[in-house]
Structure formats: C-alpha cells, structure tokens
Amino acid sequence: MNKNKExxxxxxxxxxxxxxxxxxxxxxxALLFLTxxxxxxxxxxxxxxxxxxxxxxxxxxxxxxxxxxxxxxEDIQDADYYDIALKSMADLDPNANEDQENELKxxxxxxxxxxxxxxxxxxxxxxxxxxxxxxxxxxxxxQVFKGNYPRDLPEDQRRVSDYQLKIFDQLVANxxxxxxxxxxxxxxxxxxxxxxxxxASSFMGSIFSILxxxxxxxxxxxxxxxxxEEFAPKNRFTDFIEVNINNLAAVPSIVFGLLGLGVLLAxxxxxxxxxxxxxxxxxxxxxxxxxxxxxxxxxxxxxxIREAALAMGASRMQTTMxxxxxxxxxxxxxxxxxxxxxxxxxxxPLILIGxxxxxxxxxxxxxxxxxxxxxxIYIWAESAERGFVEKVSACIMVLLGFLITxxxxxxxxxxxxxxxxx
Amino acid sequence: MIKIKAxxxxxxxxxxxxxxxxxxxxxxxxxTALIGPSGCGKSTFLRCLxxxxxxxxxxxxxxxxxxxxxxxxxxxxxxxxxxxxxxxxFQKPNPxxxxxxxxxxxxxxxxxxxxxxxxxxxxxxxxxxxxxxxxEVKDRLHEPGTGxxxxxxxxxxxxxxxxxxxxxxxxxxxxxxxDPIATAQIEELIDELKKEHTIIIVTHSxxxxxxxxxxxxxxxxxxxxxxxxxxxxxxxxDNTKTQDYITGRFG
Ligand SMILES: Nc1ncnc2c1ncn2[C@@H]1O[C@H](COP(=O)(O)OP(=O)(O)O)[C@@H](O)[C@H]1O
Ligand SMILES: [Mg+2]
Numbered sequence: 001m002n003k004n005k006e007x008x009x010x011x012x013x014x015x016x017x018x019x020x021x022x023x024x025x026x027x028x029x030a031l032l033f034l035t036x037x038x039x040x041x042x043x044x045x046x047x048x049x050x051x052x053x054x055x056x057x058x059x060x061x062x063x064x065x066x067x068x069x070x071x072x073x074e075d076i077q078d079a080d081y082y083d084i085a086l087k088s089m090a091d092l093d094p095n096a097n098e099d100q101e102n103e104l105k106x107x108x109x110x111x112x113x114x115x116x117x118x119x120x121x122x123x124x125x126x127x128x129x130x131x132x133x134x135x136x137x138x139x140x141x142x143q144v145f146k147g148n149y150p151r152d153l154p155e156d157q158r159r160v161s162d163y164q165l166k167i168f169d170q171l172v173a174n175x176x177x178x179x180x181x182x183x184x185x186x187x188x189x190x191x192x193x194x195x196x197x198x199x200a201s202s203f204m205g206s207i208f209s210i211l212x213x214x215x216x217x218x219x220x221x222x223x224x225x226x227x228x229e230e231f232a233p234k235n236r237f238t239d240f241i242e243v244n245i246n247n248l249a250a251v252p253s254i255v256f257g258l259l260g261l262g263v264l265l266a267x268x269x270x271x272x273x274x275x276x277x278x279x280x281x282x283x284x285x286x287x288x289x290x291x292x293x294x295x296x297x298x299x300x301x302x303x304x305i306r307e308a309a310l311a312m313g314a315s316r317m318q319t320t321m322x323x324x325x326x327x328x329x330x331x332x333x334x335x336x337x338x339x340x341x342x343x344x345x346x347x348x349p350l351i352l353i354g355x356x357x358x359x360x361x362x363x364x365x366x367x368x369x370x371x372x373x374x375x376x377i378y379i380w381a382e383s384a385e386r387g388f389v390e391k392v393s394a395c396i397m398v399l400l401g402f403l404i405t406x407x408x409x410x411x412x413x414x415x416x417x418x419x420x421x422x
Numbered sequence: 423m424i425k426i427k428a429x430x431x432x433x434x435x436x437x438x439x440x441x442x443x444x445x446x447x448x449x450x451x452x453x454t455a456l457i458g459p460s461g462c463g464k465s466t467f468l469r470c471l472x473x474x475x476x477x478x479x480x481x482x483x484x485x486x487x488x489x490x491x492x493x494x495x496x497x498x499x500x501x502x503x504x505x506x507x508x509x510x511x512f513q514k515p516n517p518x519x520x521x522x523x524x525x526x527x528x529x530x531x532x533x534x535x536x537x538x539x540x541x542x543x544x545x546x547x548x549x550x551x552x553x554x555x556x557x558e559v560k561d562r563l564h565e566p567g568t569g570x571x572x573x574x575x576x577x578x579x580x581x582x583x584x585x586x587x588x589x590x591x592x593x594x595x596x597x598x599x600x601d602p603i604a605t606a607q608i609e610e611l612i613d614e615l616k617k618e619h620t621i622i623i624v625t626h627s628x629x630x631x632x633x634x635x636x637x638x639x640x641x642x643x644x645x646x647x648x649x650x651x652x653x654x655x656x657x658x659x660d661n662t663k664t665q666d667y668i669t670g671r672f673g
Contacts, residue, residue, distance in 0.1 A: 234479060304516035310477060311512075312529045312582065313505035322528075323518060 041400075045393025051182035051195070052137040052145045054108055054171060058088040058116055059130040067127065076117075076124055085113045088133075092167055103164050109136040109195045136184075137177070139194035139387030141168055145177060149386065159386075185394065189360045190371065190379070194387025197380070199395055200362045205275050205355065205370030206344060206402075212279020212366050213343050217286040218336055222325075224287075225294035225332075230320045249288035256284045257349030265353060273354040273369040281353055282343040289342065293335020297328040330417040334410035341406040345399065347374040373399045425450035425590065425620045426471065431485035433466050433475065440466050444485075444646045446639055448590075453612060453621045455631035455652065458641035459667070464624040467641070468592050471622065472508040473501050489590070506533050509583035509619075513595040515575035517567035517582070522559055525567045525578055526550060529586040545585055553581035554611050573604025580611065584619070591615065593623040597630065609634050628668060632656050640664045 062071075064087065065079040089108065090101040112135045119133050120126055140160045143149040145168075155162050171177050188198025232238045260281035264270045270277050301324050309319040350356070356375050363370040371379065377395045380388040426448035433441040441463045448454050456464045466475070473494060475481040486493050494504055506529075517525050526546045529535075536542040546563070550556040555577040559570070567578050576596055583591055593612075597605040612621060612634050625631050631638055632652060639649035640661075648661045659665050 302516075304512065304514060305518060307474070307477070307512060308516045308518060308579070308582075309528075311472065311474060311505055311510040312532070313502050313586065314528075314532055315502055318532055322532075327519065 041393045041396050044390055045395075045397050047146045047148065048185060048390040048394030049182050050146070050179045051184065052142040053134040053178045053180060054137050054141075055132050055176040055178060056088050056092065056108075056135050057130050058084060058119070058133045060084065060120055060126045060128060061087075062127050065127075071124070071127070073121075073124075076120055079117075079120075081113045081117045081120075085116050088116070092171075100163055103161055104167065107138055107141055107164055107168065109138055109193055111136055111193075111196055134178070136195050139385060142195055143386050143390075144168065145172070145179065146390075148390065185391075189362050190358060190376065191360055192358075194383075194385050194391065197388070197391060199373065199376060199398060201359050202371040202373050202376035202395075203398070204363050205278070205359075205375075206372040208275035208363060208366040208370065209278040209282060209350070209355075209372055210340055210344055212276055213282040213286055214336070214340060216280060217283035217290055217339070220283075221287050221290035221336075222294050222332060225291045225298060226320060226325060228291075229295050229298040230324060231316070245288050245291055249292060251285075252348075253285055253346050254348040254352065256281050257352030259284065260349060260353045271367060271369070273357045273359070275355075275363065275366040275368075275370050275372075277353050278350050278355050278370075278372065279366065281349045282346060285346065285349070286336075286339040286343050289339035290332070290336050293339070294328065294332040297331025297335070298324060300331065301327045330413050334414040337406050337410040337413070341403050341410075344372075344403060344406070345374055347372075347378055350375050351378070373402070423450040424448070425489065426622075427486075427488040427491075428467075428470070429486040429488070431467070431470060431483065431487060433463070433470065433484075434482045435478070436480040440644050441470075442644045446646055446649055448620060448622060449637060450620050451616055451618070452637060453616050453623060453635040454637040454639065455635035456622065456624045456639050456641060457626070457628065457631050457667070458647075460626065462641040463644045464641050465594050468510075468594055468622060468624055471590070471592055472505050472510055473499075474510065476501060506586050507588055508590045508592060509586065509588035510592045511576070511579050511583050511594070511596045514599050515572060515579050517570075517575050517578050519566060519568050521564045522550075522567050522570075522578060523563040526581050526585050529582060533586055535586065549581040549585040550578075552584055552615065553577045554607060554614075555581055571604070573600050573607060576600060576604070576608060577611065580608070580615075584615070588619060590620045590622065593621065595624050595626060598626065605630070628656075628670075640667060642667070 061084055062068075064083040065081060067075060067079050071079070086101075086105060089104045089112075090096060092104055093100065096104060115135055116133055119131065137145065140149065141164070144151065144160060144165070149160070151158075151165065160168075168177070184196065185198045186203075187200050188196055189201035190199075191197040228238060228241065260277055264277050264280055265272055270280075305323050305327065306319055309323050310316070314322065350372055355369075355371055356379065357369060357371070358379070359369050359371050361368070373395060377392055377399070380392045380395065424447045426446075428444055428446045428448075431441060431444040432439060444467060446467075456467065458464055469475045470483055470487060471489075471494075473483075475483055483495060485495070487495055489504075489508070493499070518528065520528075523546055526549050527536075527542050530542060530545050536545055547556065547560075550559065555574060558574060559578075567575065570578060576599075580591075580596075597608055600608065609630065612623065615621060623631075623634065635652045637649065638652045638655040640647045640655065640659075640663075642663055648655065648659055648664045655664065656668060659668060
C-alpha cells in the first residue's frame with residue numbers, strides 16, 4: 001500500500017519534470033529562431049549603413065566647362081560638367097583606350113557629374129585648380145569593397161570587369177577608396193541605382209499613412225467604444241454589432257486593400273499611390289483593434305467610480321467625460337499604438353492601392369505618391385541587383401526599430417499612467 | 423416633520439420582485455436605520471430614494487416616493503437636481519482617483535455653486551471640517567484621495583457628499599469595510615451631521631443601529647416587517663420576526 005503510493009508520487013514528479021523540459025525546449029527553439037533571424041538581418045544589413053567613395057582628382061578647367069571669366073552663380077549652375085567629369089575618370093589610367101575610358105566612367109554612380117558640380121558651387125574659387133573630390137562608387141564596387149562580391153567568378157558572369165577591378169585595387173592600395181556613414185540611405189528617395197537608393201520616401205510615406213490612419217481610426221474608434229460601453233442599451237442589436245466588430249478584426253488585410261481599391265480609388269477617385277488612400281485603408285484595419293482595446297479599458301474602470309459621480313448629480317455624459325474616459329485613456333492609447341504598429345507593418349493592402357509604384361521623390365504631404373517601409377522592402381527584395389540585398393536588410397532593421405520603439409512606448413504608457421484603484 | 427414619504431413601493435429586477443409594497447415615513451433631521459438580513463432589499467430601497475436604480479437596466483420601480491411632497495418617481499422629476507439634494511455614501515469607499523481637493527470640489531463645480539476660487543476653497547474647507555477630516559489632510563489637499571486610509575477615504579466620501587449641502591444623506595453600510603476606531607469616528611460624525619441633514623443609514627450591525635438612529639425599519643425578504651422608534655424596535659418589537667432578528671436568532 002505504502003509502496004504503491006510512493007510509486008505514484010515518483011510518477012507524478014517525473015511527469016512534472018518532463019513537462020518542464022518540453023516547455024523549456026519550446027522556449028529555446030523560439031529564441032533560437034529569433035536569434036538566427038536577427039543575426040542574419042544584421043549581418044547582411046549593417047553594411048548598408050556604410051557607403052564607399054572613390055577619391056578622384058578633378059581639374060576644374062574653365063574652358064572645358066564653357067565658363068567665361070568671372071562667372072556668376074547662375075553661370076556655374078548652368079555650366080557643362082560632363083567633359084571634366086569624364087576627363088577626371090579617364091585620367092585615372094593615362095593609357096586607357098576608348099572602351100576602357102567607358103569602363104572607368106562606370107566605376108562611379110551616374111550621379112558623379114552632379115557631385116562635381118556641387119563641389120564647385122560650394123567653392124567657386126576652385127576654377128582652374130585641381131581638387132580631390134569624393135565620388136559615390138558604383139553599387140558593384142561598393143559591394144566589392146564591402147567584401148560581398150564574388151570576385152573569383154569568371155569575368156563574363158560578373159558585372160565588374162577585370163580592368164575595373166585592377167584600377168579599383170590600385171585606388172585601394174593608394175588609399176583613394178574610403179567608406180563613410182551612409183547618410184544618403186536616410187535622405188535619398190528610392191532609385192534604380194542601388195548606390196543612390198534611400199528610404200526617405202518610404203519612411204515619409206509610412207509616417208503620413210500612419211498619421212492619416214491615426215486621425216481617422218482613433219476618434220471613430222473611441223467614440224464607438226464609448227457609445228457601445230457607456231450608452232448603448234444591451235440588446236440583440238448591440239450584441240450583433242459587437243460580434244461583427246470582432247469579426248472585422250479577423251478579416252485578412254488584403255480584403256481591406258480591395259475595398260480601398262474598389263471604393264476609394266474607383267468611386268471616390270482619390271489619388272492613387274498616396275498615403276492618404278493608404279492611411280484610410282489601414283484605418284479600416286486598425287478600427288476594430290482600437291475599439292476592442294478602448295472597450296476593454298472602459299470596462300476596467302470600476303463601476304463604483306461611475307456610481308460615485310452619478311450620485312453626486314453628474315449626468316451620464318459628465319460621468320463619462322469627467323471620469324470614465326480619462327481613466328480609460330492609458331489603456332486606449334497603448335491599444336492604439338499597438339494597432340498602429342500592426343498597420344505600419346502591413347504590406348498587402350498598400351500594394352493593392354498602388355503604393356508599390358516606383359517613387360523617386362520624397363512626399364511632402366499625404367496627397368503625394370509614396371511607398372511605405374514594408375512595401376519598400378518588397379520592392380527591393382524583388383530587384384535583381386546585388387546592391388539591393390543589403391538595403392533590404394537595412395530597411396527591415398529600420399522598420400523593426402520603429403516597431404520596437406512604438407511597442408515600448410505603449411508599454412510605458414500602460415505602466416506609468418494606469419491608475420491603481422484605492 | 424416628515425421629510426420623505428414612501429407609498430406602496432414595489433421594485434423588480436427583471437421579473438423578480440425585490441421589494442413588496444413598502445410604505446415608510448422618514449423624519450427630518452433624524453437618523454433612520456434600515457436593518458435586516460442580507461439580500462432583504464435594504465440597499466434596493468435606499469437606491470430608490472435618489473433614483474440610483476435607474477442605472478440598472480433591468481430594474482423597475484413602482485409606487486410613490488414623496489420628498490418635500492414631490493413625487494420623485496414622476497416623469498417631471500430631474501434626477502440631476504434630485505441627486506444634488508439627496509447625497510449618497512457607499513459601502514466601499516469610492517473616492518475619485520484624483521486629488522482630495524478635486525474630490526470635494528467636484529459636486530460644487532458641476533452644480534455651479536461657487537463663483538470664485540476663493541468660494542470653492544471655502545466650500546472644500548467647510549465640507550472637510552464637517553466630515554472631521556480637515557485637521558488630518560489640510561496640508562495634503564493636492565495629493566490623491568486614494569492614498570488615504572480606509573476610514574479617511576470614507577470620511578472623504580462623506581465630505582464629497584455634503585459639499586453640495588444635500589437635504590438628505592443616504593448611507594449604505596458606510597462602516598462595513600472599516601475598523602472599530604474608524605467606525606466610531608463615523609458614528610460620531612453621523613450624530614453631528616443630523617443637525618443639518620436627514621440621514622438614512624443601512625447597517626448590518628444592530629449595535630450601530632441602536633447607537634446612531636432614532637428610527638429603525640426592519641426588512642425581511644423584501645418586506646418592511648416593522649418600523650418605529652429605535653427604542654421601541656429594540657426593546658419591545660411587535661413582530662416575532664423582528665424579535666428573533668434583534669436577539670440574533672437568524673440573519
Ligand atoms: N443589480 C441587480 N440585479 C438583479 N438583482 C439584484 C440586483 N441588486 C440586488 N438584486 C437582488 O435584490 C435583492 C435585494 O438586494 P439588496 O437590496 O442588495 O439587499 P441588501 O442590501 O438588503 O443586502 C436580492 O435578492 C438581490 O439578489
Ligand atoms: Mg446591501
């Protein structure tokens with residue numbers, strides 16, 4: 001009898017141990033996946049924050065630029081830089097033939113003419129003199145310098161020629177190649193050229209979309225939640241509405257995209273590819289999330305507070321506005337931020353309403369065409385050029401940073417401002 | 423003087439009847455205690471007097487309740503005005519999670535009782551003094567009311583209730599969550615308050631009813647079994663059920 005009991009006890013201990021082990025290994029697996037994911041993104045993405053420059057001596061020859069004596073600012077603005085730009089590159093190898101000169105030109109971005117022009121605009125006294133100018137390296141050489149480029153492939157399978165590599169290696173040996181923090185990744189709009197492509201347009205697009213989404217979803221959702229929780233009679237009809245709000249939260253986001261396409265673009269003729277339309281579409285998605293959060297935090301306000309206010313002779317409206325709603329705000333706000341964070345990562349509906357279009361300008365308002373961060377990731381991931389690989393990871397890092405900040409903010413609001421009841 | 427006259431009051435929660443045919447007169451500037459076993463409808467009756475039952479969707483009240491000869495169950499009665507005149511203190515202290523000052527000034531603010539900051543300060547001070555709380559809190563008026571002890575919180579709730587100078591104060595087991603010392607303070611306070619207010623107090627403590635009240639009503643299963651002067655109810659009740667309850671044979 002006693003022995004039997006001991007056996008049972010042993011069995012129970014073992015079962016408990018086993019269960020703990022399962023749980024621990026599940027958590028271990030999850031952490032492992034997360035670590036691998038983050039490591040992969042960081043290791044491919046960090047190099048995008050660096051940019052490779054070639055330091056090339058440029059002679060500002062007034063004749064080649066077709067500049068008169070003592071040129072005005074406008075003259076410098078309108079001068080012709082193509083010839084001196086080309087010459088500076090060709091001079092890197094005095095023995096180059098015509099084909100090789102062409103290859104030399106392609107070692108820098110097509111933007112090089114403008115970079116030289118900016119140099120002169122900054123300092124007009126350079127006319128007639130020679131100066132070493134920083135020119136953006138082509139995306140392939142950028143990758144070579146970062147060690148991401150398979151140099152040992154046969155030449156016909158590479159986009160960089162042996163000749164370009166030879167010159168590049170000479171420049172490296174002479175200290176004429178430098179890597180600096182890549183500001184243009186944050187200040188440039190998208191571009192077909194990987195070395196020039198930046199996230200400014202998609203970042204602003206995301207910000208505008210989220211703002212539009214917030215401005216529509218927040219007031220509507222909060223009013224709906226207050227009405228449902230504090231004023232609406234509890235009957236079949238309100239039950240029906242409640243069920244449907246919960247259903248709405250479960251609708252796949254692409255359906256909202258179709259709605260945006262069919263209603264906002266087709267019927268209301270709103271401008272395509274704009275954060276305005278994107279924001280409205282996202283607000284449909286965010287609405288149920290905020291309503292549910294707001295109702296939960298209204299419910300969490302103890303009824304004794306409402307009774308206290310009502311018994312003082314406050315009307316229902318006053319009770320709601322003076323007490324219940326302010327007390328529920330921290331919960332509502334953190335729910336809102338989490339809803340917005342979800343919307344921020346949404347891709348499918350935005351692709352449907354055309355925010356996937358190539359946009360090489362930075363939007364100044366929600367009415368200008370723009371992309372958004374997740375869509376930018378999608379666009380770059382689709383690009384064949386090697387230079388975009390690191391951009392994809394870098395963009396993911398920016399998006400993740402954005403999301404983590406928002407969620408952190410939501411947590412802080414929840415902990416700091418939530419009232420403790422007596 | 424009769425302040426409140428309840429006539430044939432029936433209360434239903436949905437189909438379930440909670441009060442049967444209650445008729446009771448409440449004397450002005452006296453303390454009336456409502457006693458009875460739990461679930462007998464004391465709170466329900468109390469909440470009829472300031473129409474707090476309106477808040478409960480399924481609750482319906484029938485019959486007349488005359489306050490100053492005006493039927494508060496009449497359609498023309500404005501509940502906001504009514505509740506300004508009939509204050510209430512709840513079982514569990516429920517200060518607003520705001521400062522002490524805001525707690526007491528809330529009623530006067532929404533009813534527009536003060537023209538200036540100075541007037542409001544005065545109202546807050548007198549209310550807190552009448553609630554015997556002023557000395558303890560005068561230096562921390564702008565700290566949260568929820569930081570006080572249970573007994574202090576309940577006195578804060580009393581100060582909040584009297585800030586609008588109600589004619590009647592309803593108290594639903596105001597001491598049930600308090601320790602004996604805090605209870606004694608509140609009982610003393612009730613005795614003081616009855617000079618200016620008519621007080622109706624629900625209590626589960628017979629001793630408390632005997633100490634603070636001049637009139638007592640005994641409820642049982644939704645019926646008012648007996649009512650009269652506290653002396654008579656406790657010393658010489660007419661009904662055997664009252665007798666049994668008073669002597670602790672059930673309840
Ligand atoms: N909100 C409510 N909904 C339904 N029934 C209620 C509600 N409040 C009270 N009751 C019922 O009414 C009866 C009287 O309750 P109550 O007045 O709270 O009694 P007491 O205060 O004397 O303990 C009880 O049977 C209780 O179940
Ligand atoms: Mg009760």
